[in-house]
Amino acid sequence: MLQKLGLQKYLLTIVFGVVFLSFISSLFTIAYIQRNISGLIKSSEDSSSASNNIISLAIDISSIQSGISALLTEKDPDKIEISIVKIQEKTKAVLLDISHCHFDCISITEINKVYEEKVSELINKKILLGKTSEAIEYFIGDLSPVYLRALADLAIKGDIVQKNTAIFLLESGKQAERLKYVIIFSSTVMILLIITGGLSFRRSLVRTLILISEQLKISSETIKETSHKVASTSDFLSESSVEQNASIQSTSQAVQEISSMTDINKNNVGTSTKNAHDSQEKIIEGKLAISKMLTSINNISESNDQMVLQITKNENEFGEVISLITEIDTKTKIINDIVFQTKLLSFNASVEAARAGEHGKGFAVVAEEIGNLAVMSGTAAQEISSLLNNSINRVNTIVKNSQSSMGTIVETGKLTILDGTKSVNTCHQIFDKISEDSGIIHGLLMEINSGTIEQSKGIDEVNKAMLQLNETANKGEQIAQESFQMSGKLNEQSESLGKIVDELLIMIEGKKSV
């Protein structure tokens, strides 16, 4: 059998069987001991809790009793108040202890009820009303006996608990003795089971191990083949990842260039929009200038009209001047008449002077001088008349010439103003058209600007997506490389597993499998 199985395999079987049976047997024994120990601990805890409970109750009741004792002679209301609060707290503690009672508490509950009533009676009806003597009497005669009865009852309960504990300890000793026999018996049974069961178990175990080894060998081969496939797939995946990575990088660069161009476009559109806006402002300024020019032309036209009026007025005034000159001419004719009469008078005077002889000589000289003066006046009057006639003719010529030239100038000015007005209106219409077109261009530029911004955002998103794709591709490449490495390791492991299976089969069967 040793030759067939091999020493290691045989010993392994025996050890495994012993360990297994020991484990099962130990489990049973531990469970049994645990059960007994749990019972022991529980009983011990119960006893301990009951004892603690009893001690706690006794201490609290004694505290109340000593608190009341001090309260009987206390006169300071503040201290009385504090003492009463403490007594009330202790009373609550007693009630709590009773509520968590771990022993037969019926009698102590009843006693406590009576005790609590009497404590209340003592505090409220005696101490708080200042009836010290009555309080002392009540304390000694009524309350203290109940307190003593409670303590006595607690002492009895304590004795019972102690007695129960002693009984339990005795029982525990007996149980420990029984446990010893149980352990001996179970150990004997265990050894027998190990011997009989171990042998039968070994056979089935060996058979199972052989089956497992064969399965492991098949699995190892399968893993080897799979690892080769994984290696080739990983290689392919790695190459694809590298290509994909390169494509993504070039695409990413292209997108970045588009992004740069979009940024430039965005800036150009922004500048154009600004220029269009500035042009619109200039157009408005031009239109304003045209309006001002139109106003100026209208003002010139008005001035022209006023000039015509002024010329007409001047003509009238020239007419008046002519009238005055004519009137002066008339008056000059009167002077001529007077000159004629004066000459005639001078002649008559010289005649008369001559008649007077010697006496009229002086008078004749005067008459002669008057005659000379009349001749001079007549000459001057004729010269004046001549000058006046010349003036009238000259004025009339000037007026006529002026009328003719001013009419031509005014007419020409009117025509020029009309042409200027027409040109300005045309200019105004052209500016309106330019303004309208500029507004349309501005609107279009705004739309282009919005579109460019949206396009820029979209490109940013595409750029981010490309970066993510790039990262993903990098990771894919990394994973592919890791996968390739892992497939190599898997291959090594499968070969190693194959060797282990061979060794296992040699160990189980004592020879190498075919």
Place this chain on the structure above:
Amino acid sequence: MKIMLKVILSFLMISGAFAEDLTKEQSDALNKEMEIIKKIASDPKIVEAVKAVNTTPLADYKDMTQDKWKDLPVLDPKVRYFIKNASAEFLKTKKNEQTTEFFINAADGTKVAFLSKTSNWSHKGKAKHDEPMAGKAWQGKIEMDESTGLKSIQVAVPVLDGAKAIGSFTAGFSITKLK
């Protein structure tokens, strides 16, 4: 048990009341205490407090009766007022180990201040108040004091405003400590 205790206590009280006299030593000590309480009674704080109550009776106590007073717990604010007011604080500074009780009555026998709750609201009609109001000092007998539960003796002196008695001051002393 209860009946037996009552009998014993009654016996002790009765025997204390009728059978006990002060020794000479106790009598001398009591006389010394008497001089001290006369000084306390003549202290301006006490005199002014009694005058104040006589002039303006305490409003919260105008319906107070003996029965109502007996039913008041020692922690009731109406009782505590007399233990906490300025006169009571002054009295606390004057008590010694022999002292079992101090209380001051106004002219009508109602309370002005005390160390611990008195058995009665008004001591009018009782010798411990009436005699001091007549200008005389008063000394009681050895008794078991209901308010202290101790065997004690009480003395009382008038509270004088000049020569006129305006209230009374009662003090109780423990017999066992009176030396």
